[in-house]
Each structure stands twice: as C-alpha cells, then as structure tokens.
Amino acid sequence: MMQAKRNIAVTVLLLVVSFVIHAQKNSKPNIVLIYTDDLGYGDISCNGYSAIQTPNIDKLAKKGVNFTNAHSTSATCTPSRYSLLTGQYAWRKDGTGIAPGDASLLIPTTITSLPGLLKKAGYQNAVIGKWHLGLGGKEGPEWNGKIAPGPLEIGFDYSFLIPATGDRVPCVFVENHHVVNLDQKDPITVNYKEPVDPNAPTGKNNPELLKMHPSHEHDNSIVNGVSRIGYMKGGKAALWKDEDFADVFVRKAGQFITDNKSKPFFLFFSTHDIHVPRLAHERFVGKSGMGPRGDVLLQLDWTVGEIYKILEENKLLKNTLIIFTSDNGQVIDDGYKDESVEKLGTHKPGGNFRGGKYSAFEAGTRVPFIVSWKGKVKAGKKSDALFSQVDFYASFAKLVGVPVEQNMAADSRDYLSTLLNQKSMSREYLVEHSLTNTLSVIKGNWKYIEPSGAMAFNKKTNTELGNLKAPQLYDLSTDPGEKNNLAEKYPEKLTEMKNLLESVKQKK
Numbered sequence: 364m365m366q367a368k369r370n371i372a373v374t375v376l377l378l379v380v381s382f383v384i385h386a387q388k389n390s391k392p393n394i395v396l397i398y399t400d401d402l403g404y405g406d407i408s409c410n411g412y413s414a415i416q417t418p419n420i421d422k423l424a425k426k427g428v429n430f431t432n433a434h435s436t437s438a439t440c441t442p443s444r445y446s447l448l449t450g451q452y453a454w455r456k457d458g459t460g461i462a463p464g465d466a467s468l469l470i471p472t473t474i475t476s477l478p479g480l481l482k483k484a485g486y487q488n489a490v491i492g493k494w495h496l497g498l499g500g501k502e503g504p505e506w507n508g509k510i511a512p513g514p515l516e517i518g519f520d521y522s523f524l525i526p527a528t529g530d531r532v533p534c535v536f537v538e539n540h541h542v543v544n545l546d547q548k549d550p551i552t553v554n555y556k557e558p559v560d561p562n563a564p565t566g567k568n569n570p571e572l573l574k575m576h577p578s579h580e581h582d583n584s585i586v587n588g589v590s591r592i593g594y595m596k597g598g599k600a601a602l603w604k605d606e607d608f609a610d611v612f613v614r615k616a617g618q619f620i621t622d623n624k625s626k627p628f629f630l631f632f633s634t635h636d637i638h639v640p641r642l643a644h645e646r647f648v649g650k651s652g653m654g655p656r657g658d659v660l661l662q663l664d665w666t667v668g669e670i671y672k673i674l675e676e677n678k679l680l681k682n683t684l685i686i687f688t689s690d691n692g693q694v695i696d697d698g699y700k701d702e703s704v705e706k707l708g709t710h711k712p713g714g715n716f717r718g719g720k721y722s723a724f725e726a727g728t729r730v731p732f733i734v735s736w737k738g739k740v741k742a743g744k745k746s747d748a749l750f751s752q753v754d755f756y757a758s759f760a761k762l763v764g765v766p767v768e769q770n771m772a773a774d775s776r777d778y779l780s781t782l783l784n785q786k787s788m789s790r791e792y793l794v795e796h797s798l799t800n801t802l803s804v805i806k807g808n809w810k811y812i813e814p815s816g817a818m819a820f821n822k823k824t825n826t827e828l829g830n831l832k833a834p835q836l837y838d839l840s841t842d843p844g845e846k847n848n849l850a851e852k853y854p855e856k857l858t859e860m861k862n863l864l865e866s867v868k869q870k871k
C-alpha cells in the first residue's frame with residue numbers, strides 16, 4: 364500500500380516537473396533572425412515596388428506583420444551588426460566602420476552581448492553566414508590555428524562563418540575556431556596591403572581569368588574566377604565556391620535547428636545574399652530576367668522558404684519568433700560589372716526613399732522588416748511604428764525574462780510590444796548613421812541630417828551619400844523622398860532636432 368502511494372506520488376511529481384519544463388520551454392520561444400545583406404526596402408514584392416516576385420518572403424509577411432518604418436542603425440554592415448549585438452550605437456566606438464577581412468574581433472569579450480544575454484536565459488545560440496565583425500585578438504585572426512576570440516567568446520555556442528564579406532579574402536569558411544577543410548601543408552597567408560605572392564594572378568593583371576569583372580577596386584587575388592578585395596595565398600582545399608553559399612548555410616541552419624529543437628535557441632542567420640559578388644547557384648541563374656542581382660534575390664527568397672520549412676517540419680512555428688530584415692539598404696553597382704545597372708528596368712530597390720547603402724538619406728537604413736510568430740503575432744498586418752534594430756537587445760531581454768545589466772546596451776530600449784505588434788508605440792526618436800559618419804535623427808514625422816563637409820556623392824557606386832554643408836530638415840510624412848529641405852522654413856524645429864541629436868551624442 365505504502366509502495367503504491369509512493370509510486371503515485373513519484374508519478375505526480377514527474378508530471379509536474381515535465382509540465383514545468385514544458386511551460387518553461389514555451390515561455391522561452393526560439394528566435395530566428397534572418398539578417399540579409401544590402402537588401403533594399405523595395406526589393407521584396409510585398410512592399411509594392413519590386414519587379415521581382417519574392418513569394419516566400421511575402422508569405423512570411425502575410426503570416427505576420429510588415430513594418431514600413433523600421434531601421435538598421437547604420438547604412439553599412441559592420442556598424443549595424445555591432446549595434447545589433449551590443450545594444451550600443453556603433454558610432455560611439457571608434458574602429459567600427461566597414462571592417463577589413465583581417466580585423467580583430469570588434470565586440471569586447473568583457474561585455475554581455477546579445478548572445479551572452481540569451482545564454483543567461485538558457486539559450487543555445489548560433490551564428491551562421493556572414494560575420495564581418497572581426498576575429499581574433501590584437502594580431503587579428505590566426506587563419507592556420509585556433510581563431511579566437513570570436514563568436515564563441517561572446518556567447519554563441521556554434522558559428523559557421525564567412526569571416527568578413529564575400530568580396531574580401533580569405534575566401535574560406537570558419538566553423539567555430541577553425542578554417543573548414545584547411546590542409547596544414549598549405550597554410551593561408553592574407554595581406555590587405557600588398558600581394559603575398561608576386562607571381563600569382565590578380566584581377567588587375569589577369570582579367571582574362573575572370574568570370575565576373577570588377578567595376579571598381581575588387582581587383583586583387585582571384586578566387587573561384589572572381590577577384591576580391593585583399594590578397595591571399597594557400598588554403599586551396601578550403602576555398603569556398605560562392606555559388607554554394609545559400610545551400611551550405613541552409614544545411615547548417617537545418618542541422619542546428621533540428622539538434623536544438625528541444626531547447627530554446629537563437630539563430631542569427633546572416634545571409635550573404637544579396638551582397639556582391641552576386642553569384643547565384645546555377646538553378647537560379649537567368650531566372651529573374653534582371654541579371655545576377657535579381658537571381659540572388661530569388662535565391663534569398665528560396666532561402667527564407669527553406670528556413671520556414673525546416674521550422675515547420677520540426678513543429679516549431681508556434682514557438683519561434685521569426686524576424687526578417689537587412690543590415691543596410693540597397694546598392695546597385697557595388698564593385699562588379701554584373702549587369703545590375705543595365706537590367707534594373709522598372710524595379711525600385713529603395714522604394715520611394717532617397718539614397719541607398721552608405722547614405723544618410725532614408726534608403727540607407729530603412730530596410731525590409733517582417734516579424735512572424737504563429738498564434739502570437741496577428742497575421743497580415745502592417746505597422747508604421749518607428750523601430751530600430753538597436754532595440755533587439757532590450758526587447759529580447761524582456762521576451763526571455765532576463766534583466767539588462769547596468770552599463771550594458773545603453774542605447775537599447777524594450778520595444779517588444781511594438782515588435783510583436785501588440786502596441787503601435789513608436790520609438791521616441793531614432794538615430795541613423797552613414798558611411799561618412801554623418802548622423803541623422805528621426806522624431807515623429809521629422810528628420811534632421813546634421814551638416815557635414817564629407818563627400819556628397821559617390822560616383823563609383825552612384826550613391827547619394829546625403830551630405831550637405833548646410834543642415835537638412837525633412838517632413839517624412841509629406842516628403843518621404845527627402846527632396847524638400849525645410850531647414851530655413853522651420854528654424855525652431857531645426858533647433859529642436861539639432862539639440863535632440865546633440866543630447867543623444869552626449870549620452871554614453
């Protein structure tokens with residue numbers, strides 16, 4: 364009798380424990396952040412400006428909420444990613460501009476970065492795809508040895524990386540601490556100043572070897588028929604094939620998701636698409652009618668569909684917050700002659716917004732932004748709330764139930780209810796940062812761009828950088844294309860916005 368009672372008690376206890384574990388798991392949703400590269404606001408068909416159909420991305424929007432006024436913190440890659448992972452505007456820290464391929468790790472290991480924060484809530488964290496935040500200590504990455512510190516030292520449990528960008532050497536994947544497939548008898552040498560092998564062909568001297576030609580720069584070492592930024596030699600067995608990027612990353616993501624489906628996980632899935640060099644897998648080549656830029660856009664859309672399918676097959680949709688966005692706005696010619704200018708046609712990659720990647724104008728940072736979470740985020744909605752990627756940090760902290768430590772993520776605010784479209788509350792103000800370190804601030808319908816003596820137009824990329832020696836003030840509600848500078852007409856508003864930006868700069 365006693366034994367029977369004890370058995371019942373044990374069974375009840377086990378049921379309670381498993382219920383608690385289950386409830387905990389449910390209260391800690393997975394987070395999948397699909398972070399695309401150089402994707403413009405108008406590049407996805409659900410935003411209404413695209414001549415290319417992106418059905419999988421549109422499906423995500425149909426099942427979730429599509430934001431029309433969400434921003435990366437910067438108009439280039441490295442600072443946007445830095446802000447996203449630290450909750451601090453990158454422009455507060457020197458050396459966080461576009462990183463060379465041999466840069467040291469830019470995120471201090473002494474701070475609690477976003478994956479470190481999630482770790483405290485019991486998350487398994489992975490970064491798969493483009494990194495571009497430096498690797499290694501002061502001397503930079505030891506390509507032939509243990510590459511550390513890196514993502515694993517700031518809280519990721521798994522990493523599979525393009526170390527910098529597709530157009531920068533070394534053209535090898537780094538998995539956790541090591542170059543994938545490196546033959547120790549064929550060590551890698553990297554140099555960003557001068558050729559490492561004077562006899563090796565380069566894009567500059569041997570254009571006959573190229574399958575895609577540079578339009579400007581990008582004429583150093585040749586890998587896979589494409590010349591890159593920087594020089595490398597060695598590592599033959601480890602060299603990547605650009606055409607396989609999307610397939611490789613989807614495969615790695617699938618593995619990570621299935622391995623971790625019973626724990627809460629954060630997947631920072633950072634695509635190479637649609638950055639240069641644009642080399643789609645052969646099944647997408649020629650399919651867009653818009654040349655390589657359109658083809659890799661189709662490949663990106665396929666990627667999103669695959670990630671969604673993997674989550675669905677693992678029955679994780681109800682417990683996974685999916686976010687789709689970009690690190691900066693669109694660019695057309697970014698260094699290769701890939702017909703992107705000639706074949707653009709009626710496609711409007713920046714929508715109605717002015718500028719693009721690198722620029723202080725809106726298209727620099729106003730990016731595609733979709734949030735989907737089955738059963739949690741109401742389907743088929745739009746939100747015009749102002750949202751900044753710097754707020755992922757504090758918003759995710761709220762989501763997973765851990766506090767933001769003092770002195771961490773100073774620029775990040777909790778806008779979880781905005782992110783989940785439970786409230787349409789906008790960020791009070793938001794700062795944008797351009798290639799030339801020009802800062803702008805948006806508050807309500809007003810945008811102020813600080814005066815700057817920097818170059819106003821980049822002839823190579825054909826980009827308006829948005830700089831003027833005079834201050835600029837725009838009313839985005841009536842002038843989203845930033846054509847009508849109202850600085851002289853509204854001096855009081857101008858002063859108010861200038862003071863606001865100054866006060867944000869003063870904060871630490």
Ligand code: NG6
Pocket residue numbers: 400401439440441461495528530579580581592638639691697698
């Ligand atoms: C620029 C490169 C550009 C691209 C960019 C980084 C030149 C002339 N241009 O310096 O091709 O690689 O850096 O892009 O070298 S980002 O999206 O990673 O910020």
Ligand code: CA
Pocket residue numbers: 400401439440638690691
């Ligand atoms: Ca980018």
